[in-house]
Structure formats: structure tokens, C-alpha cells
Amino acid sequence: MTPLLDVRDLRVAFPGPAGPCHPVDGVSLALDRGETLALVGESGCGKSLTSLALLRLVPPPGRIAGGHVRLDGADLATLEGEVLRAIRGRRIAMIFQDPMTSLNPVFTIGRQVMEVMEVHGLARGAAARARARELLVEVGIPDPDARLDAYPHQLSGGMRQRAMIAMALAGEPELLVADEPTTALDVTVQAQILELLDRLRHERRMGILLITHDLGVVAGRADRVAVMYAGQVVESGTTAEVFAAPAHPYTQGLFASVPRIHGPRRPLVPIPGTVPPPTDWPAGCRFAPRCDRRAAACDAPPALRPVAGTHEARCWLAPEVAR
Amino acid sequence: MRPWLLRRLAQTAATLLLALVLLFLLVRLAPGDPVATMLGEDRAAAPEEVARLRAQLGLDRPLPAQFAGYVAGLARGDLGTSIRYQRPVRELLASRLGPTLLLGGTVLLVNFTVGTWLGVVQATRRGRAADRWLSAAAVTSYAMPSFWLGLALAWLVGLRWRLLPVGGFTDPLGEGGAADVARHLVLPALTLSLASIGAVMRQQRSAAIEALGAPFIVTARAKGLGERAVTWRHAWRSALGPMLTLLGLWLPLVVTGAVFVEAVFAWPGIGQLAAQAAAARDYPLVLGASLLAAAAVLVGSLVADVGQALLDPRVRA
Amino acid sequence: MTSLLAALWRTRDGRAGLVLLGVALAVAAAGPALLPDPRAMGDLAAGAQPPGAAHWLGTDQLSRDVAARVAGGMRVSLLIGVLSVATAALAGGAAGLVAGYAGGATDAVLMRLADTTMVVPRLFILLLVLAAWDRVPLAALVLVLGLSGWAAPARLVRAEVLRLRGAEFVAAARALGAPLGRILLRHLLPNAAGPLIVAASLGVGDVILLEAGLSFLGLGVRPPTPSLGGMILDAREVLATAPWASLFPGLALVAIVLGTTLLGDALRTALDPREA
Numbered sequence: 001m002t003p004l005l006d007v008r009d010l011r012v013a014f015p016g017p018a019g020p021c022h023p024v025d026g027v028s029l030a031l032d033r034g035e036t037l038a039l040v041g042e043s044g045c046g047k048s049l050t051s052l053a054l055l056r057l058v059p060p061p062g063r064i065a066g067g068h069v070r071l072d073g074a075d076l077a078t079l080e081g082e083v084l085r086a087i088r089g090r091r092i093a094m095i096f097q098d099p100m101t102s103l104n105p106v107f108t109i110g111r112q113v114m115e116v117m118e119v120h121g122l123a124r125g126a127a128a129r130a131r132a133r134e135l136l137v138e139v140g141i142p143d144p145d146a147r148l149d150a151y152p153h154q155l156s157g158g159m160r161q162r163a164m165i166a167m168a169l170a171g172e173p174e175l176l177v178a179d180e181p182t183t184a185l186d187v188t189v190q191a192q193i194l195e196l197l198d199r200l201r202h203e204r205r206m207g208i209l210l211i212t213h214d215l216g217v218v219a220g221r222a223d224r225v226a227v228m229y230a231g232q233v234v235e236s237g238t239t240a241e242v243f244a245a246p247a248h249p250y251t252q253g254l255f256a257s258v259p260r261i262h263g264p265r266r267p268l269v270p271i272p273g274t275v276p277p278p279t280d281w282p283a284g285c286r287f288a289p290r291c292d293r294r295a296a297a298c299d300a301p302p303a304l305r306p307v308a309g310t311h312e313a314r315c316w317l318a319p320e321v322a323r
Numbered sequence: 324m325r326p327w328l329l330r331r332l333a334q335t336a337a338t339l340l341l342a343l344v345l346l347f348l349l350v351r352l353a354p355g356d357p358v359a360t361m362l363g364e365d366r367a368a369a370p371e372e373v374a375r376l377r378a379q380l381g382l383d384r385p386l387p388a389q390f391a392g393y394v395a396g397l398a399r400g401d402l403g404t405s406i407r408y409q410r411p412v413r414e415l416l417a418s419r420l421g422p423t424l425l426l427g428g429t430v431l432l433v434n435f436t437v438g439t440w441l442g443v444v445q446a447t448r449r450g451r452a453a454d455r456w457l458s459a460a461a462v463t464s465y466a467m468p469s470f471w472l473g474l475a476l477a478w479l480v481g482l483r484w485r486l487l488p489v490g491g492f493t494d495p496l497g498e499g500g501a502a503d504v505a506r507h508l509v510l511p512a513l514t515l516s517l518a519s520i521g522a523v524m525r526q527q528r529s530a531a532i533e534a535l536g537a538p539f540i541v542t543a544r545a546k547g548l549g550e551r552a553v554t555w556r557h558a559w560r561s562a563l564g565p566m567l568t569l570l571g572l573w574l575p576l577v578v579t580g581a582v583f584v585e586a587v588f589a590w591p592g593i594g595q596l597a598a599q600a601a602a603a604r605d606y607p608l609v610l611g612a613s614l615l616a617a618a619a620v621l622v623g624s625l626v627a628d629v630g631q632a633l634l635d636p637r638v639r640a
Numbered sequence: 641m642t643s644l645l646a647a648l649w650r651t652r653d654g655r656a657g658l659v660l661l662g663v664a665l666a667v668a669a670a671g672p673a674l675l676p677d678p679r680a681m682g683d684l685a686a687g688a689q690p691p692g693a694a695h696w697l698g699t700d701q702l703s704r705d706v707a708a709r710v711a712g713g714m715r716v717s718l719l720i721g722v723l724s725v726a727t728a729a730l731a732g733g734a735a736g737l738v739a740g741y742a743g744g745a746t747d748a749v750l751m752r753l754a755d756t757t758m759v760v761p762r763l764f765i766l767l768l769v770l771a772a773w774d775r776v777p778l779a780a781l782v783l784v785l786g787l788s789g790w791a792a793p794a795r796l797v798r799a800e801v802l803r804l805r806g807a808e809f810v811a812a813a814r815a816l817g818a819p820l821g822r823i824l825l826r827h828l829l830p831n832a833a834g835p836l837i838v839a840a841s842l843g844v845g846d847v848i849l850l851e852a853g854l855s856f857l858g859l860g861v862r863p864p865t866p867s868l869g870g871m872i873l874d875a876r877e878v879l880a881t882a883p884w885a886s887l888f889p890g891l892a893l894v895a896i897v898l899g900t901t902l903l904g905d906a907l908r909t910a911l912d913p914r915e916a
Contacts, residue, residue, distance in 0.1 A: 338755060338756060338759055339759075341752065341753075341755075341756040342756050342759050342760050345753075345756050345757065345760070346760065346765075346768060349765065349768055349769055349772065350768060350772040455652075462898060462901055462902060462905070463894070463898065465845075465897075465901060466845060466849075466893075466894050466897035466898040466901055467894060468849055468852055468853065468856075468869075468872075468890060468893050468894070468897075469853075470853060470856050470869075470872065471872055471886065471889075471890035471893065471894075472890075474872065474876065474879060474886055474890075475886075475887075475890070477879070478879050478880070478883055482879070482880050575761040575762075578761050579761045579762070579763040579764075582763060582767075582853075582857075583853050583856065583857070586856075586857060597764065597767055598767070598857045600767075600771065601767040601768075601770055601771040601857070601859055602857060602858050602859060603771075604771050604772075605771065606768065606771040606772040609764070609767050609768045609771045609772075610768060612764065612767075613760055613764035613765070613767070613768050616760060616761050616764045617759045617760040617761075617764075620759055620760070620761065621759055
């Protein structure tokens with residue numbers, strides 16, 4: 001069965017002082033209907049750019065420089081104009097990190113939700129307003145009638161994010177791309193939003209691509225996870241597989257730096273060094289300079305190699321280092 | 324909204340009063356004796372003449388009393404008497420108000436609409452050829468001395484091509500018919516517009532670029548909106564508020580430029596009056612004109628703020 | 641300094657600005673050496689001559705060499721521009737420093753004063769001063785031009801002072817015993833220098849246009865001191881027959897102001913990459 005989303009070898013190029021650099025450098029992902037794939041990584045690893053590239057929203061002067069993005073088999077990279085716009089908001093919807101700046105401050109919530117329906121010819125006027133009201137209820141916003149006429153700044157952070165989700169759902173999308181949807185929210189609200197996304201996923205059989213830097217968010221919510229580093233996917237598999245036995249040293253480092261409440265007390269082990277910029281990537285394995293297990297083989301760039309089941313890792317030492 | 328508006332009006336009045344104090348002090352603290360200046364080189368004037376003039380102008384009273392006198396007069400609508408014309412300042416200013424509003428109003432309208440549109444166009448084509456050309460045009464306009472441009476246009480259009488009249492508009496009440504007024508208005512308005520639109524374009528371009536860079540623009544595109552809707556419904560609408568406040572920044576430019584343009588084309592406005600008055604050392608008249616100019620800037624600022632409050636819901640909160 | 645110049649040279653605006661200003665400065669400086677005496681009146685009967693071999697930019701109605709006069713005028717314009725802006729920056733900067741440091745009533749009064757100054761268009765302040773004062777020597781004109789623009793630099797410096805006051809490193813330094821005043825002065829200049837320089841660069845253009853306009857109205861710079869605005873005024877009566885007499889002074893003005901404005905834009909981009 002064709003996956004809902006099939007990304008192969010996606011590359012995004014930006015002009016640099018010494019020629020183009022590729023902040024997204026050969027990323028491959030696959031996502032099925034009703035499945036949540038978490039894309040995990042630090043700032044600067046290219047995960048946000050990857051998500052923007054899906055909808056061809058890479059900010060200029062960046063551009064997609066290679067690879068395929070297939071939605072239900074159709075390649076999005078070749079689409080233009082009207083056809084592309086018909087997909088945005090309708091088949092693939094996107095929600096962003098900070099709803100305060102991602103919602104237009106001069107339009108009401110109702111207007112912004114209804115706009116999606118109007119643009120895609122789903123509903124107009126009173127019918128659109130009624131539908132918008134339903135959506136607000138569905139995402140758990142109390143007093144929806146009043147909220148329809150409210151402006152973004154009049155809502156709390158959690159409400160704003162719910163409103164953005166309602167706006168995303170207005171087009172009845174098959175795939176929802178959520179770029180750090182909870183990062184700007186309080187912890188208690190985070191859990192509610194993630195809960196909401198989960199429920200919607202089951203009810204609507206939507207696929208969700210969840211971008212995050214927070215492993216805790218991944219743990220209970222994602223079916224599959226892909227870890228990104230320096231523009232590449234360095235590990236992928238089901239959440240169970242990766243969490244039980246992380247194979248890539250970077251992933252292991254990530255887990256080691258998460259403080260745990262339960263279990264014996266142990267020191268937090270940060271990963272030494274910093275993420276290299278896209279203009280200055282090492283020639284071989286990009287994590288090698290920071291890795292404490294680097295060997296001579298690491299001077300050659302590794303490919304994604306299978307570890308177990310669907311579990312893959314981009315490391316020469318992978319099968320051996322899996323704990 | 325109402326209490327905010329009242330507060331703003333009170334603020335405006337207070338600032339205008341302070342401006343009056345400032346201008347008044349500038350005049351009275353000037354080195355040199357205004358009376359001697361008035362009498363010119365005629366130093367042989369009798370002391371009684373000098374004393375009489377001083378008393379007439381109220382210069383023999385202490386400074387605060389003079390100021391109080393001026394303010395009291397102001398409350399009555401009396402702005403003093405012009406030294407040169409020997410007529411009330413208010414009367415002179417009022418007679419010139421019409422042409423000034425006509426010229427200023429036309430230029431403001433053109434500048435705001437065309438300037439804003441071009442600024443937005445530049446922002447949407449940022450970095451490309453159209454943006455570069457328009458930027459070059461804008462900065463040239465900004466660097467252009469309005470009086471020189473006026474002379475150039477007067478020479479080209481008025482003298483060489485003989486298409487439009489240059490000066491000679493002495494009919495402030497427009498009794499010669501609207502067509503005549505319009506023909507005389509073209510060159511001064513065109514000059515003032517060309518010389519000040521650059522500033523507008525530059526500011527609006529910045530505002531538009533900022534609006535287009537906002538995260539909610541990405542959201543709009545992600546919803547499937549076309550570029551035109553993104554630009555004109557989302558970006559422009561959210562930038563309109565800030566763009567309007569920029570009115571307060573370039574309104575003084577238009578007021579200033581009007582002085583030179585009116586001088587070049589002999590347009591019977593307050594600008595020309597102020598220029599001639601300054602040359603003739605007629606400081607009561609210049610004072611009155613300056614107050615009016617300050618009032619214009621303040622009103623423009625107020626209108627801009629009110630406009631922004633109407634357009635941007637966050638301000639109303 | 642050299643790295644800043646190099647950075648400016650790399651941008652199109654910076655290059656154009658540097659070239660224009662460079663040429664203007666060169667002409668202004670080399671003028672007396674290369675060109676005829678600006679005050680020398682030639683054959684009055686001949687009247688205004690168009691540009692030719694003897695007089696590269698022609699002569700005016702008093703048979704004076706236009707090129708020489710333009711060079712002289714450019715020198716005056718540049719001098720007035722730079723000195724006025726320096727005055728504004730110094731006076732305004734000092735006021736801003738005091739306002740930010742003292743706070744409270746002093747700050748309130750100074751800011752009110754600044755607002756009030758900004759409300760009256762600068763030209764009118766100048767017209768009023770020129771109308772009311774007896775004789776205005778050039779030095780006084782520069783002073784008035786400069787002081788009339790004190791408000792903007794004052795705001796800039798005050799904002800920077802306030803920002804520094806709230807900075808954590810200042811609190812830390814004070815905890816170690818350093819006096820607030822010295823901290824502010826030491827850190828103020830490097831931080832405020834950038835925006836001040838940009839504002840100054842753009843301000844020079846404004847001042848030069850103002851001075852030229854005043855001279856055109858018969859106020860401002862008086863003969864025999866050459867001035868570009870004054871030249872345009874003189875040339876007005878022969879506009880129909882000798883347009884070059886007003887053309888070249890105007891072009892010189894445009895060139896100078898374009899140069900400073902483009903340079904100001906380039907400086908702003910260089911000092912704050914998010915702009916442009």
C-alpha cells in the first residue's frame with residue numbers, strides 16, 4: 001500500500017559564500033494514514049526546513065534542489081500554481097510553533113478559519129461560519145460563538161494553538177504537519193494539545209508529521225520517529241525500537257542528556273561541541289567530531305544501515321554499539 | 324475608544340501650547356532689537372519713535388507678561404499684526420489657507436496612494452530589477468531639492484514646451500473656474516510630489532517588507548492562498564496601521580517642501596507667505612505660519628493614530 | 641575602519657555613495673587649484689556663456705565661471721552639513737545622556753522638549769530665527785541648523801542609555817563597585833555609535849538641502865560666500881536663456897545628497913544585517 005507521504009532524498013539548497021549549502025541533505029521519510037511520525041532534532045538540524053519543503057514553502061533564496069515528495073503517489077515537487085495551492089491547506093495542512101505570530105493579528109479567529117473553506121470552495125457565508133463554530137468545539141474551545149469574533153491577542157496561548165488547529169482542520173486534510181506545536185506553551189497545556197492531536201488523528205485517519213526537539217513529546221504520542229542531525233536522518237524506526245535501543249551515538253547522547261525523575265541519580269551527560277553550520281559540514285560522518293566512539297571508518301560518510309526490524313541508523317558502528 | 328481619544332486630543336493641545344512657548348522664546352530671546360530691525364538702517368529715528376513702537380509691540384513689558392498677552396490674543400483668535408503688511412496675521416493666513424490646502428491635500432493624496440502602492444510593489448519584488456529601479460528612483464527623489472526640480476519643470480514644461488502656466492495664479496478663490504485652477508496646480512503639485520514621494524516609498528517599502536516577513540504570511544500561504552491574496556489581503560492589511568503612522572513622519576516633509584515649491588511657482592499659499600515674511604523680517608507673520616505648520620503636523624499625527632486604532636484591533640485594547 | 645569601508649564597498653549602495661562623495665570631496669578640494677577664480681567676472685557684455693572649452697560648465701550672467709562657483713558652493717555645503725550634524729549629535733547626545741542617566745523629572749522635561757521640537761518642521765524654526773535675529777553670521781547659521789536637529793540624536797542616545805541601565809552586566813559591574821556614570825560612558829559610545837553614525841549620515845543630506853533651500857529664498861548663506869542654493873537663485877532670472885547656470889549647482893546638490901543618503905543606507909545595512 002502506498003504510504004500517504006513518501007519523501008525520498010529531499011535536498012534543499014541555500015546560496016552560501018562558497019557555493020550552495022544544503023541544510024536538508026538527502027532526507028527520506030514515510031508516513032501512513034492515521035500514523036504519527038515524529039521528526040526529532042536540535043535547532044539547526046533542518047527539520048523545520050524539511051517540513052516547509054513539503055508544501056514548497058521554503059523561504060527564498062532557498063529552493064528545493066532534489067528528491068521527491070509524494071503525496072499518495074503524486075509528486076508535489078513538480079506541481080505549480082493552482083494545483084499546488086489546491087493541495088496547501090486542503091490535503092496537507094500545517095500548524096506552526098508560535099500561534100501569536102502565526103495568526104494574523106488584524107483578522108478575527110472566525111475569519112481566518114473560514115478563509116480556508118472559502119479559498120478551497122468548501123463553504124461560504126453562514127455555512128462556513130457554522131462549520132467554523134463546529135471546528136472550534138471540536139478542538140475544545142469553550143464559548144465558540146464569542147471566540148469566532150475574537151482577535152488572536154484576546155485568546156490565551158493554548159486557545160490560540162487550538163484555533164490554529166481548527167484552522168488547519170477546516171480543509172479536511174489528510175496530512176497534518178505540526179512544527180513544534182507545543183514549544184511555546186506551558187507544560188500542562190502541552191499535554192492537552194498533544195492529546196487533542198492524537199484524538200483528531202484517530203477520528204479523521206489523518207497522518208501527522210510532528211516536528212519537535214523534545215523527546216518527551218515523542219514518547220507517548222508518536223508511532224515512528226526519525227532523528228535528524230546536520231541535514232540528514234541519522235536514525236529512524238518505530239518509537240519502541242528507537243527508545244528501547246538507540247543505535248546512533250547522537251540519539252544515545254540525546255537520551256543521556258534528558259534528566260530522569262525515576263531511577264538512580266546519575267550526572268547529565270551533555271554532548272560536547274556544537275552543531276556544525278550547513279556551510280561547514282565535515283566530509284565524513286557529520287557527527288564524528290563530537291562522537292566519543294569515532295573510528296577510522298568514520299572518515300567516510302555512512303549511509304543508513306538496518307539495525308533491526310524497521311530500525312535504521314547512519315553509523316558504521318551501529319550494529320555493534322546498540323546497547 | 325472615547326476616553327483614549329479625549330486623552331490624545333488633550334495631549335495634542337498641550338504639545339501645541341508647548342510649541343508656542345518654544346517659538347515665542349526663540350523670537351524674544353533673539354539677539355538684536357526687533358524694533359531696530361524694523362526701522363531698518365534708519366538709525367536716525369527719534370527715541371520717542373522707538374519707544375512708541377516698542378510700546379505698540381508690547382516689548383517694554385516683562386517676558387511672561389508678553390507671553391500671556393500673546394496667549395490671550397490667541398484665545399481671541401488674534402495672532403498679532405504683520406509688520407510688513409500692517410494687517411492681522413490671522414487674516415493673512417486665512418486668505419492663503421485655501422491654496423495651501425489644495426496643494427498640500429493633492430500632494431498628500433497622491434503620495435500616500437502611489438507611494439504606498441509602489442512601496443508594496445517593491446517589497447513583493449524585493450531584490451529583483453523592479454525593486455532596484457524603484458529604489459534608485461526613490462532615493463533620487465529624496466535627494467532632489469524641490470526648488471531646483473520646480474525650476475527644471477518650469478523651464479521644460481512651461482517655457483520650452485509651453486504646455487502649462489508657470490506662476491501667475493492670483494485667484495485663490497478659484498473664480499476663474501476649476502479648469503484654470505487645475506492648470507495652475509499641475510506643476511507645483513507634480514514638483515512637490517516628485518520631491519517628497521521618495522521618502523514615502525522608502526518607508527512604506529520597509530513596512531511592507533516587515534509585514535511580508537511575518538510568520539502569519541507563511542501560514543496564509545500554507546492555507547493555499549495565492550500570492551495576490553497573501554500580499555493584498557494579509558500583508559497589506561496588517562501593515563496598513565503602521566503605514567498610516569508613517570504619515571506623521573513625512574507630513575513635515577510636504578509642509579517644508581511646500582514653502583519652496585510655492586516660492587518657485589508663485590503659488591499663493593502659506594508657504595510662500597512664510598518665505599517672504601522671513602525675508603522681510605516680519606516675525607509675527609512667521610510665528611503665525613510656524614504655529615499653523617506645527618498644528619498641521621499634529622493633526623496629521625492625530626489622524627494617523629486614530630486611523631491606526633480603527634485598523635489595528637490590538638491598539639484598541 | 642578599513643573593514644567597514646570594505647564592507648561598504650561590497651554593497652551597491654555603499655559603492656555608489658562612496659564614489660559620489662569621493663568625487664564631490666575631490667572637486668570641492670581641488671577646485672581652487674584646477675579651476676578659474678570663482679569671483680572673477682569676465683567680459684560682462686558677453687553675458688552667460690554655455691559650457692565650452694574655456695569654461696567647462698559655462699558662465700553665469702556676470703561671466704563668472706560656473707564650475708568654479710559650483711566647486712566653492714560644494715565646499716560650503718559639505719562644511720555646513722558636517723558641522724551642523726556634528727553639533728546636533730553632540731548637543732542631542734549630551735541631552736540624551738543626561739535624560740537617560742538622571743531619569744525622573746529631568747528626563748520627562750527633556751523628552752517633552754524633544755517632542756515639541758520635532759512637531760514644528762525644522763524649516764519653520766529656521767525661518768523664525770532668521771526673521772527675528774538681527775544678522776546671522778555663517779557660524780551662527782551652522783549652530784542654529786545643528787541645534788534645530790538635536791531631538792533625534794537625543795532620543796537615540798537616551799534609548800541606548802536606558803537599554804544599558806537595564807543590562808545585567810551593568811548590575812554586575814555596579815555590584816563590584818564601579819560607578820554607574822563611568823560604566824555608561826564606557827559602554828555607551830560603542831553601542832550608540834552605530835545608529836548615531838547612520839542617523840548622522842542621513843542627517844547631513846537633510847541639512848544640506850535645508851541650507852540650499854534657505855539660500856534659494858535669500859536667507860541662509862549670504863554672498864560673497866558661494867552657495868549652491870544662492871547660485872540657483874541668481875540663475876533664476878536667466879532661466880530661459882542660460883539654463884546651465886541653474887542646472888549644474890542643482891546636480892551638484894543631488895550628487896552630494898545622494899552620496900550621503902546611499903552611504904547612510906549602506907551603513908545601516910552593514911551595521912544591522914536584518915535591514916534592507
